[in-house]
Amino acid sequence: MVPTGYVLVLAAVLFLLGLVGVVLRRNVIIVMMSVELMLNGVNMTLIGFARARGEMFGQAFSFMIIALAAAEAAVGLAILVAIFRTRRTVNVDEISLMRH
């Protein structure tokens, strides 16, 4: 059986990878995927803990987070479409009309 610690570390790595992706990638689509990655890290953490505790709460919560991620993606993509319509780009750097 895989020790819980391994699961948690993997989850943390996923979370961090997502974080790095969010901060560094320039393409909005990839940035949003990175957010999903972070959420998956969270899911994995929950599941890891739940398994260690021998209960199902974590899994249940994960489902909720997946639903949540879907909703977020929907809203996010809608906004992205709106942006793309007005300025024909999905580069994060170019979305900086408002500053200072």
Add this chain to the structure above:
Amino acid sequence: MSFSLNPADFVHLAPVLFLTVWACLVLLASAIGGGHGRHYGLLAILGLILSGLGVALSWVQHVQPATDLFAGMMVVDRFALFLDMIFIIAGILTALVADAYLEEHRFTEGEFFALLLLSISGMMMMVHAGDLVMFVIGLETMSLAIYALVASWPGQRRSAEAGFKYFLMGAVASAFLLYGIALLYGVTGTTNLAKLAGVINGKAGEPLVLVGMFMILGAMGFKVALVPFHMWTPDAYEGAPTPVTGFMAAAVKAAGFGALLRLVAGLFSADAWTFGSTGWINIFWVLSVLTMTIGNISALRQNNVKRMLAYSSIAHAGYLLIGVVVVGLDPSQMGAVLFYVVAYAVTTLGAFAVVAWIGSRDVERTTLEDWYGVAKHHPAVALAMMLFLFSLGGLPPTAGFFAKFYLFKAALSFDSPQMLTLVLIAIANSVVSMYYYLRPIVAMYFREGASAPKPLTSFSVYWVLGITSALVLILGMAPDATLAWAAQALMGG
């Protein structure tokens, strides 16, 4: 964990549920009815009023101790009910402004109001949450609706950009929040706030718990725009349609602070979490200083009134954080924070209503130059705006003054040099802030405008201005009733 559904719980939850259902009805109606016309706003307002009646009834009928619903998933206490009322009033006022605003700028209406109602129901869930899961659901319901509202102005680049920035940062913040919750769950095995509070006490030194806790607090800091999590605020506020901005400044901020108070005064209230060099009080002390200072000095030279008010909202978050620290020391001082929230909400709604009022036909006239000479052509609105600005700056006899005074009084009731320092810094900030609050007054009163502004003509905006300025004056001059309510709005009470 045994789980039994008590049908009576739904009665307590009725205002929230009702609002959610009503939102869906509005959406449905707009889908059927084509989305344009005045009736959606009125429909939304009707729903809010009905829900508000429910909340009021709940407040009057409320008996202590607080009621746990759905096995502790939600809790009904006067603290939450008080905030509910703020959301609903803010919602009504926003709907009134939006009604005129949307008509003028010609964009979809039905969805807008549905989203508004949804976000309010999310806020209500958030402050009623007795469990972190519920808390997340409420937060996300609110946030997703707000993201959509912010980006809801079709064809406006700023609106979409604002929505995007807010969304992306919100998503990351949500991830942080969830990760923090996951860690807390992992260490304690529960997400129920009450249970957590009992268990977590002995685990203050646990790295996982600490990381979890501060990830949650960081996410909340994002929601209420504390420095350094504030950077989305000016952009999102500037880009959003102005009624939405006002709503964000008033209601979202109130919800965020409500939730934050739930967390710090409920969950992390143990001494070991609170005090000492690594307790959250110290950290919030520093954040408070940073937030108000950076908010204020950034606002100094803003020529865009909307953006200036955005920075001002950051600064006010800093002042409110003083209240959070105070509540951390003495939970019975909750009234000071809540009164401040009310005063700020009312004032900022009024201020943004003026900002919404002045623009027309796809143009938001938000630079100071646009405001030149307003007082000459529209003295009443200028007077109201002056009132709001003085209230934001904390001059008597306005709500803002009394709120600030009450907050400082609460802070100074501890004879602690640290609190005194904090208050003095807040004082210095107030002076600085007065500089930029006076600038729109300068523009409106002291300058001559090249052309007369052509503001919104719909009467509903004037209703909002009337109501908010009356409230600003009433809260400033006859605050007794509100103070009494705020004083009763104790957590768990």
Add this chain to the structure above:
Amino acid sequence: MKESFPLIWIPLLPLLGAAFNLLLGRKLSRRWVHTVAVGTVFGSLVMTLFVLRQLYAGWDSHHHTMVTLHHAVFDWINAGAVQIKFGLMADTLTGVMLFIVTFVGALIHLYSTGYMDHERDYARFFGYLNLFMGAMLLLVLGDNLVVLFLGWEGVGLCSYLLIGFWYDKSGTQKLGLENANAGRKAFIVNRIGDLAFIIGMFILFAAVGSLDFADLSAAAAQGPQGPLMSSYAPFGFGPFSLAGVAALFLFIGATGKSAQIPLYVWLPDAMAGPTPVSALIHAATMVTAGVYMVARMNFLYMLTPSVMAVVALVGALTAFVAATIGLAQNDIKKVLAYSTVSQLGYMFMGVGVGAYAAGIFHVFTHAFFKACLFLGAGAVIHALHHEQDIRRMGGLKSSLSVTRLTFLVATIAIAGIPPLSGFFSKDEILWKAISTANPAAPWLGPVIYVLGMAGAICTAFYMFRLYTLTFEGKCRLSAEEQAKIHPPDWRMATPLVVLAFGALVLGVLGLPGLFGEHANFFHNWLAPTVDQGAKFAALAIPGAHVTPAILSKSHGAEGGLMALSFAIALLGSVIAWRVYNKGPSVWARNLTDRFRGPYNAIYNKYFVDEFYFLVVIWPFKKIAWLLWKVVDALIIDLLCVRGSARIVDLMGRLVRQFQTGSVQHYLAGLLVGVGVILYVVAQPPDDFRIRANSIKAAGAPLKVLVGERVFFDARRPVDKAMRALEYKWDFDGDGKVDEPQAPTQQKGQKEQAQRWSKRQMANFIYKKPGRYRVVMDVRDTRWHTQARETQVIDVIDPNAPKVPVSGSSTHGKGVH
């Protein structure tokens, strides 16, 4: 004895006249204006005569007693200890002054109706003149220093207004600010004096608690035990007697009002005003207020011989210096102005040697002859259409015969030729001066006598120079100017004649002691008020003997000196007559050429105005400007006020640079924020306090004894940290860990350093006294972070309590 008398009407009448003329006069005819103006003053004169009658009735010339008339008008300034009444009082001294003021004043009012006949602002002029009369009468009637001061400043104001009466013309009829400047100069110089005056008042008030003359003189009469004689040494200087300081300050005030060195500079400039004003204010009445004040405060001056010496010396110096300046002036009014300054010097000389009656007598006679001179000069100027340069006059005796005659009489009087009034008054002063015996300055008498005599010869010279250049010889005016000369009408002539007559005969009122014990009516008249020598001598008051006692008995000496001063006066007169008989002479030109330096000096008034400009006025303007520009605008406003605003603004700009608009930068900010918070949280608590034997250090090092087992523990104010903390201790600051101890000595240093104890407490025994530093390291085993606390501790040897705790040579170094 006190009697009540409605004295207020004396000043009130002219004041009402002033109010009438200033408010309504512009719209009314001249007849109304001068009827009211002159009528009110004559009303005051009549009232004065009543007062004098009453005073005379109550006056006992043999026993030196009198009645005083009082009128308590109302309470004026009442606040706590300050109880100033608006009270008026008339005694013999006041009577004299009242008479001078109202009599001369009435005549000059009459004269002015002629002199100012063509003036546009007729009503304004008479309004001011009446106002002056009211203020001057208040000054002499006041029964306390504050009412006196009210009049004192009031006359100053009127002087300012009247000097600047032709506010848009300069002296030579051109448009300009000179007249206004002269008025302002007079007012400000007077104010400088007034500053000293009020300080003097405050000192008296602080000592006595009242400013009534009655209370003050009662306090003075307490002698050396009285409050006025207490001595002070402020800031280590001194000691001064309070009376001395007060008297000195009051006298400085008097030098301002009465144009004495060093504040005389305003009076010559004041001649810019209309000539009747010069006659009334700057010759006969206002400028003598200082003399009156000193005489009034005689009881105070008697207490301080040294200040009296100052008064006499200043007076004598002024008398001499002003007389020398008068020698070289060519403006008819300037000569008279310096003459006035000089004569005022004589008066101060008189009161300075305790001869108050003599001083006041000179005030009295001077009022007549100097007013006569000024009015005569005015008649000349009027006749010549504002020509004032005596070098351009001459030969006017034919065309202005009445004027010339009266002018001559007055000139003889002022030159000091008997038996005219000026001789008697001046000679008495000189006589009292040489016979003075001032304990503070024994050399005083001869010095001031010589100065006075020198001044007298100058006086005789310049007065006859003035007279001859104006009236004798050939007329130096152009023919058309000569044609326009017109003699004064009756309104101007009558006062001239009356005043000249007064100058001629009034000497009889003050005949010297030579003529008998009671020949000096004036002395006897004033004696009840000012002659306190006997009374003060009884009280052992130092100034009591300033008044000469021995010499004055010697009629021989007195007669001899009288003859000497007559001779001097005659000499000066004759020289002047000889030199200037035919107009400006070659001889005089040669003389001035030979002594170019001294001549320039006196011609330019010793450059005093220039000196004041350089030392006072110019620096004042520069400092004012610098304060404004540097302190106010630069330091306070720009650097402090706007500087702080600018700093805040710059911070704002800086902070906003982080707001780049890129959402990823914002995210980075968020991450940094969370990261910093987590880093801070991860640190072990740093609020430990190391305690020894459960005693917490409060600032100073902890103290323990040698050989004692010291229990250390580390406490946090808030604990139960729930953190897994481990500790290790180094008690003597030698870098080696003492607790937990290594199990065996063989184990290496490194391994020992890695050992940690979970216990928060430890103990240790110090072997040697001295100062040690206790070091505690603490680490968090979960976060693997570490922190260090230190505490200084003094180990004391109880057997050698005097051993120094640190830095002693036995230990080599202070801290181990």
Add this chain to the structure above:
Amino acid sequence: MLLIAILAIPLVGAIAVALMPRKDEQGARHMGMVFTLLTFFVSLALIAGFKISDPGMQFEFSVPWVRSLGINFHVGIDGISLWLVLLATLLGPIVMLSTYKAIDTRVKEFVASLLILEMAMIGALVSLDLFVFYVFWEIMLVPMYLMIGVWGHGAKIYAALKFVLYTLVGSLVMLVAIIYVYVSHGAATGFYTFDYMVLTQSVWGEQAQIFLFLAFAIAFAIKVPMFPLHTWLPDAHTQAPTAGSVILAGVLLKMGTYGFIRFAIPLFPYGAAVWAPYISGLAVIGIIYGALVAYAQKDAKKLVAYSSVSHLGFVMLGLMAMNEAGVTGSLYQMLNHGISTGGLFLAIGMLYERRHTHELDQFGGLWRRMPVFAGMFMIIMLSSAGLPGLNGFVGEFLILVGAFTHHQGVAGTDLPIFIWHSRLMAGIAAIGVVLGAVYLLHLYQKLMFGPITQPKNADLDDASWREILTFAPLIVLIFAMGIYPKPFLERMEPAVKLFLKEYKVKYKASEGYTGQQPKQLASLSRSKYALPALSAPRAGIVAKTTMAGGKAVSPKVPKIVRPKIVPPKVVRPKIVRPKVRPRGGAAPAPRTPRKRISPEDMRRIRRQMQQRGRPPGRGGRGGAG
């Protein structure tokens, strides 16, 4: 109720004017005139009803305002504030009259601002509750700000901003001090109130007094303004419209000095004594400095503005003398300054109306054209210069005498060095009298004397009847107050006596008192309203009081057991009462100690609060789960 009427009339007037049609400018002016005159005439009833011998508060009126915080709308006047109120009401119509021609844009708003300003000034002068005072104090800012900004000229925005921010710095510091006073007094006595009459019965510890006085003093010193804090004044004065300058000089600046005498000194006598030498030093510097800088000005209004710095230096000097002559003189000088400097600003404003400039060089020789105006100006100028017989002299004389005899009145400073210090101060200050003459004559000469040099000045009109009418009351007062000040002084005297007496008593009581908490003295009460019964809550936790309407908040709110406090009998000014004892009740009231809080204490407090205030809900829920 009379005071309420005096407060209400301008407010009603402002609302009435605001509701008038925009076009009717003359109507708005008349309306303003009617209401200011009405205020003035009603305020005359204050003199009629004023009891001369009563040193305490008169016309008192108190009504609870914010019950839960113990804020009462408590107003009243005594001899100290009586004349200042009248000055404010008098200047109202005068200023209104002066604006008939000067203000021709946005007349309606102007009149409304003026009326609001008048209300706020009167409110600040009569309020006897620190909170109420503060509210009025701040409200004063707003109309003045608008006046400078909207109807001013030149760099008006800068000046208006400077005025507001400068003042705000001080007043916010004062707010902190007020809150501190409130909280610490409440913690010590269990009686939470802002009521001046109650708070003055306590003394704070030495250290606290020093800081609290400083906090108040900064606010007031900025308003006065005292020397290094004065730079807002020249700007504000210069750019403000005439009416604004007159009100600013006439009444607004008095708020600072009034604040010292009413609040700062009586509340913190020890602090006052500690700071007095410094303040009087600054006052003297201000006197000389203001005069010198005034002389250097080329702008008539700036000159008069700096002269205010100098004159108010006198006021502060007299106040810090702490003896009857000095304090009375200060009070009197406040009135004088209001009248004479107000008059000077009026006069300069009239010149501005004619020539639209304040530059001294633009004038000269005006007497020839405007003799009546010049005459009136002369009287006002002389009054400002302190000529005896006019009002200025009485004030300056009393102040200087007071300062000179300073040592005779103050406890604890009888050392010779202090005596000579005060004498030196008074002596230097007296130089200000000379300098006053210098710059005022300079001003007058530049304006009035000499030939007319500017062609534009050659056809100026003399003062109109309206302008004469504007000046007339001032000139009458200048003479009346200079010649017969008794009616003014005798009404001030008892109040000043009481002020000094209490000052001494309280100074003695606080000397050597180092406690953290205020202690109550034997009652010095002068007010029947200073009773706990009227002024709300006394429990430890302020917020948790009964709801309005008497309905209990919740059963969970702890009942803090305290002995019922029986309101003491109405106490007329009887100073002799037993030593320190708790208010009213026979049994000593337990006090919630309020000491410096360490984190440990914080925890303890929190625990107590939790035990008392927190319902067991959380625990219960925890148990349920």
